[in-house]
Amino acid sequence: MKTNVIDRSTVADPEAxxxxxxxxxxxxxxxxxxxxxxxxxxxxxxxxxxPLLWLFASSLKPENEIFGDLGLWPSQFQWSNYTEGxxxxxxxxxxxxxxxxxxxxxxxxxxxxSCSFAAYAFARLTFNGRxxxxxxxxxTMMLPYHVVLIPQYVLFLNLGWVDxxxxxxxxxxxxxxxxxxxxxxxFFRQIPRELDEAAMIDGCSPxxxxxxxxxPLSLPAMGTAAIFSLIWVWEDFLAPLIYLxxxxxxxxxxxxxxxxxxxxxxxxxxxxxxxxxxxxPVLLFFVAFQKLIIRGIATSGMK
Amino acid sequence: MFRFLxxxxxxxxxxxxxxxxxxxxxxGPILASLYMSFTRYxxxxxxxxxxxxxxxxxxxxxxxxxKALQVTFTFVAFSVPxxxxxxxxxxxLLDKGLRTIGLYxxxxxxxxxxxxxxxxxxxWREMFGVDGVVNGALAMIGIEGRGWITDPDTSxxxxxxxxxxxxxxxxxIFLAGLRGIPRDLYEAAEIDGTSKWRQFWRITLPMLAPxxxxxxxxxxxEAFKTFTSAFIISxxxxxxxxxxxxxxxxxxxxxxxxxxxxxxxxxxxxxxxxIAVFTALAFATSKYWVHYENERD
Numbered sequence: 019m020k021t022n023v024i025d026r027s028t029v030a031d032p033e034a035x036x037x038x039x040x041x042x043x044x045x046x047x048x049x050x051x052x053x054x055x056x057x058x059x060x061x062x063x064x065x066x067x068x069p070l071l072w073l074f075a076s077s078l079k080p081e082n083e084i085f086g087d088l089g090l091w092p093s094q095f096q097w098s099n100y101t102e103g104x105x106x107x108x109x110x111x112x113x114x115x116x117x118x119x120x121x122x123x124x125x126x127x128x129x130x131x132s133c134s135f136a137a138y139a140f141a142r143l144t145f146n147g148r149x150x151x152x153x154x155x156x157x158t159m160m161l162p163y164h165v166v167l168i169p170q171y172v173l174f175l176n177l178g179w180v181d182x183x184x185x186x187x188x189x190x191x192x193x194x195x196x197x198x199x200x201x202x203x204x205f206f207r208q209i210p211r212e213l214d215e216a217a218m219i220d221g222c223s224p225x226x227x228x229x230x231x232x233x234p235l236s237l238p239a240m241g242t243a244a245i246f247s248l249i250w251v252w253e254d255f256l257a258p259l260i261y262l263x264x265x266x267x268x269x270x271x272x273x274x275x276x277x278x279x280x281x282x283x284x285x286x287x288x289x290x291x292x293x294x295x296x297x298x299p300v301l302l303f304f305v306a307f308q309k310l311i312i313r314g315i316a317t318s319g320m321k
Numbered sequence: 322m323f324r325f326l327x328x329x330x331x332x333x334x335x336x337x338x339x340x341x342x343x344x345x346x347x348x349g350p351i352l353a354s355l356y357m358s359f360t361r362y363x364x365x366x367x368x369x370x371x372x373x374x375x376x377x378x379x380x381x382x383x384x385x386x387x388k389a390l391q392v393t394f395t396f397v398a399f400s401v402p403x404x405x406x407x408x409x410x411x412x413x414l415l416d417k418g419l420r421t422i423g424l425y426x427x428x429x430x431x432x433x434x435x436x437x438x439x440x441x442x443x444x445w446r447e448m449f450g451v452d453g454v455v456n457g458a459l460a461m462i463g464i465e466g467r468g469w470i471t472d473p474d475t476s477x478x479x480x481x482x483x484x485x486x487x488x489x490x491x492x493x494i495f496l497a498g499l500r501g502i503p504r505d506l507y508e509a510a511e512i513d514g515t516s517k518w519r520q521f522w523r524i525t526l527p528m529l530a531p532x533x534x535x536x537x538x539x540x541x542x543e544a545f546k547t548f549t550s551a552f553i554i555s556x557x558x559x560x561x562x563x564x565x566x567x568x569x570x571x572x573x574x575x576x577x578x579x580x581x582x583x584x585x586x587x588x589x590x591x592x593x594x595x596i597a598v599f600t601a602l603a604f605a606t607s608k609y610w611v612h613y614e615n616e617r618d
Contacts, residue, residue, distance in 0.1 A: 063428045085452035136339035145332025158347045165589045169350035192342025224331040253438040255549045271439040293440035316497040
């Protein structure tokens with residue numbers, strides 16, 4: 019590289035010199051544009067992250083320092099916001115986290131099982147009415163939850179399920195989230211059909227093919243569905259708000275809201291501390307599975 | 322009969338959880354909600370048939386219904402174009418001329434993931450409060466702040482900003498779309514001396530039209546369904562002065578605070594029809610502005 023440059027400068031060829039000059043200038047211009055872009059994107063990143071950083075900083079600040087203060091560095095770190103906030107309600111947050119964990123884990127299992135079942139039927143099996151049912155499934159994806167909310171409530175009330183976790187969990191075992199079916203159908207269709215056919219000739223049942231071929235080959239899709247359903251169920255507010263009335267069965271979002279109603283006006287630091295903690299599981303999963311999440315959106319167009 | 326079973330058994334067995342769910346959680350409730358919308362129903366005594374009474378009251382006498390529509394439409398009209406413009410702008414910045422975009426992409430997407438949570442709604446309420454950081458920042462440049470959320474003139478726009486902040490997922494979809502545009506189109510335009518502005522209107526937007534369409538439909542439906550942030554920021558009531566009375570918040574209160582289940586069902590059906598009309602409109606007009614690449618005309 020280096021000798022090349024020296025060679026060129028020693029040869030007196032004005033045309034080559036000019037070409038070289040133009041190339042250099044173009045490179046410099048591109049570099050300037052790139053730096054400018056980075057500067058802008060960094061600024062935008064800061065603006066985007068600022069609310070979250072401020073939330074975290076405020077969760078550690080003494081009460082009188084929180085408001086009107088733009089700073090992100092507390093004068094003293096008040097870790098007691100976390101310990102006191104954890105026990106500020108009549109029921110400890112340990113219970114709320116345990117409740118949320120139960121609901122979330124069971125919901126994710128339900129989603130993965132029931133949606134992959136339906137997706138396998140839609141993508142791999144032939145039966146009368148398949149396209150019809152698939153169209154119906156796509157239509158339910160568009161359906162606003164608020165339209166089915168009231169009859170579902172009446173149904174669950176009559177079943178005696180209100181104030182239990184059943185209205186939150188059972189629908190997940192009945193493949194109520196069309197998005198995940200759609201995501202999995204897209205993925206299953208890409209798996210070579212020869213695999214099924216070979217297995218069928220070997221005498222494998224459809225269930226065996228699903229369990230031993232399709233599922234193991236679809237781990238990325240299952241992972242994406244698991245992470246999204248985990249995050250959505252963890253953050254879900256409306257369904258718990260309607261179905262859970264006993265504070266002992268509250269999930270974390272309901273507990274946060276109760277916190278505001280009961281303590282919020284006097285203990286903002288603690289409220290922010292509990293808010294930060296409620297986001298931690300989502301953040302951890304995002305950092306750990308960023309690639310799966312981002313690819314999942316790009317391919318399926320989920321929210 | 323036997324052959325029919327043999328051919329179809331496996332398919333229906335695998336489909337059965339979904340089928341049960343579809344009947345009891347979607348189809349049944351939709352029909353039930355249509356029936357309930359023609360009744361008065363308080364959950365204590367059985368529903369009483371009222372014909373079109375709910376709908377008549379809604380359209381002719383219910384001021385809050387019209388207010389809720391106005392609030393929701395205003396929100397949709399502002400938040401959807403702003404969010405999509407933001408998403409497209411940033412996606413275009415990330416698409417060209419940078420070697421590593423992974424970290425930016427992650428940072429810009431993060432708010433989309435967290436934005437639906439209670440924690441963020443609470444944070445927003447405090448940030449835009451009288452003593453919040455927004456006023457703190459404005460004070461530094463000499464502008465006197467106000468209670469952005471307690472003032473009915475501005476409260477809705479704090480939620481528009483919250484929606485804009487969550488431009489991450491349409492951005493990712495735009496980014497995937499931009500990657501699909503052949504680079505030689507731009508190179509040819511460059512050689513012809515076409516300006517960047519014209520390149521955007523003549524190449525980027527037309528090539529991206531299917532993605533724009535997809536994002537537009539999806540985000541509009543999402544915007545109509547906005548609930549948690551409005552509910553938390555307005556303390557569950559739609560206050561101040563009903564300026565945050567999102568349609569879903571009104572529906573929720575009619576159903577679960579006042580137990581007017583029949584009326585709330587009618588509200589739900591109107592929402593369903595509005596969303597269906599918007600989706601149908603988008604699809605009907607799409608043939609004039611969305612062209613798919615492998616399609617000839």
